[in-house]
Amino acid sequence: MSKAELIEMAKHNLVHTKAGTIDQAPSVGRIPVEHYYDPERWQLEIRQVFKRLPLMLAMTAELKNPGDYKAMEAVGVPVLINRNKDGEVQAFINSCSHRGAQIMEEGRGNTHRFTCPYHAWTYNTDGDLIGVLAKEDFGEFDMSCNGLTKLPAVERAGLIWVTLDPNSTLDTDLFLSGYDAMLEHFGFKDWHFFESRTVAGPNWKIAYDGYLDLYHLPILHKDTFGSQMPNRALYNAWGPHQRASSPDPRLLETENEPEETWDVDTMMSGVWTIFPHISIAGFDGGGRSVMISQLFPGDAPGESFTVQNYLMQNEPNEEQAKAAHEQFLFLEHVVRDEDYATGLKQQKAMKTGANTHVMFGRNEGGGQNFHAWLDKLLTATDDELPGLFGLQKR
């Protein structure tokens, strides 16, 4: 089913590749500059988007075995994600039911018991409270009601979505709008987690706009990788999730072969974003690889941080690991010193009042779409959410 969709996209790409055209949005879009720095709007984004919708917080490759866990902070919420002894992924707020201490230090590891560093209360991999120090002294209470607070967690396509609201009833599959079936074509569940790091950046939307934008590639990145890159993009959307790809002459090579033999990896080119804050881009440093970037708002509207993760299709040998490491260092340089350095200056200039709006051209439909979804979600009630997702597939 989704391979058929991939073939349809490749055919559409071929039409544009041959004609030298792209799809265009109906008109030039305008976004008020305050949307990038207004503190109230920024708070609303955190509440209505980041703390309400499923976020892709971890990758299967980080948590392959029972007992594997990852502790992290997401928009101020300490989160503990693990794979329990039955192999299921679960997520909890990383906070002890005794007096709230964070149980696991940020990072990854493997354990079959979570022991709080404060008074050694202990939880199993399902988050059940199983040990209370000096219980006879502590006094009576119901241990079965005092496990870790569970968060909705769903594993699809080798990626793990967690909703930071423990009471959320939003169906993650509905939110994904069929996009996970497309992402399955990467086969991430069998990939190798290589490295990750964190890069500081500007307002999260200024940063995220750049991931949906191929228009800037040969200009801003002319001295690094972009001088020969196309600046034209085709956008496809599944609900709020979007893929950006360029007209791809490689597709011409197999155009006359039977469709079922068309190369899936070639058809998966481009940038696959996951609303509201993920970008997946392919590379070949050390073998087939992707950089999965997770963007998070920082402590103020003008701050964000991005966790860059490098995943490889196969576990690298020594030489491949060296090449992968170099590729990943290069990507840090490009993002920090070109994209985010530009974004930090851009947000400073936006606040001067020189422009009331920023523009997204008809060739920047991905950015237009992203901001339209954000607008919609900032005003949508919880009850309206299911109606928004799942119906928007095109």
Ligand code: FES
């Ligand atoms: S706060 Fe965790 S055991 Fe006391």
Ligand SMILES: [Fe+2]
């Ligand atoms: Fe860029």
